[in-house]
Amino acid sequence: MASVEASSCDGKGQGVETSVTYYRLEEVAKRNSSKEIWLVIHGRVYDVTRFLDEHPGGEEVLLEQAGVDASESFEDVGHSFDAREMLKQYYIGDVHPNDLETENSSKLLVILGFPHRRSYSLRFPVSLLHVRKQILLRRPC
Numbered sequence: 016m017a018s019v020e021a022s023s024c025d026g027k028g029q030g031v032e033t034s035v036t037y038y039r040l041e042e043v044a045k046r047n048s049s050k051e052i053w054l055v056i057h058g059r060v061y062d063v064t065r066f067l068d069e070h071p072g073g074e075e076v077l078l079e080q081a082g083v084d085a086s087e088s089f090e091d092v093g094h095s096f097d098a099r100e101m102l103k104q105y106y107i108g109d110v111h112p113n114d115l116e117t118e119n120s121s122k123l124l125v126i127l128g129f130p131h132r133r134s135y136s137l138r139f140p141v142s143l144l145h146v147r148k149q150i151l152l153r154r155p156c
């Protein structure tokens with residue numbers, strides 16, 4: 016766990032001090048039982064232990080997602096605006112940037128249409144060369 020002080024602007028020219036606690040995914044993974052249950056949704060860490068009994072979708076689904084990234088399951092259900100607002104009550108910190116990087120870069124590769132990391136290094140330069148060739152061919156003399 017690491018805490019970082021950060022400053023941001025409140026829109027009135029005033030600085031606002033905020034403190035973010037970062038958690039490594041391995042720490043989150045340890046909180047995977049009904050005694051203590053944490054999960055990650057969109058890079059944020061939530062302690063939903065006290066929410067287990069109250070979750071309208073039941074405790075079973077939360078236990079299935081205990082200690083892991085539940086973003087996809089959370090979105091698949093199509094949770095309401097109210098449900099998203101409720102998240103704030105259980106927020107305890109952010110996923111450590113070193114762990115997020117891996118998640119974001121693999122998402123970027125998927126967006127770019129590269130399903131496997133291994134093919135990235137080969138296909139990306141080839142695609143760039145192809146685009147450059149197309150531009151040169153179309154350029155008027």
Ligand code: HEM
Pocket residue numbers: 061063066070071072073076077080085088089092093094095096097098099101102105
């Ligand atoms: C802290 C995280 C969560 C909160 C605050 C939350 C909140 C809620 C709320 C308020 C509802 C009622 C329907 C709505 O307003 O959308 C609901 C339903 C439900 N939730 Fe969650 N939820 C959370 C996480 C999850 C996760 C990780 C799953 C995993 C699959 C899940 C599965 C469901 C299901 C299956 C329903 C029932 C949907 C239905 O009956 O139509 N929820 N949740």
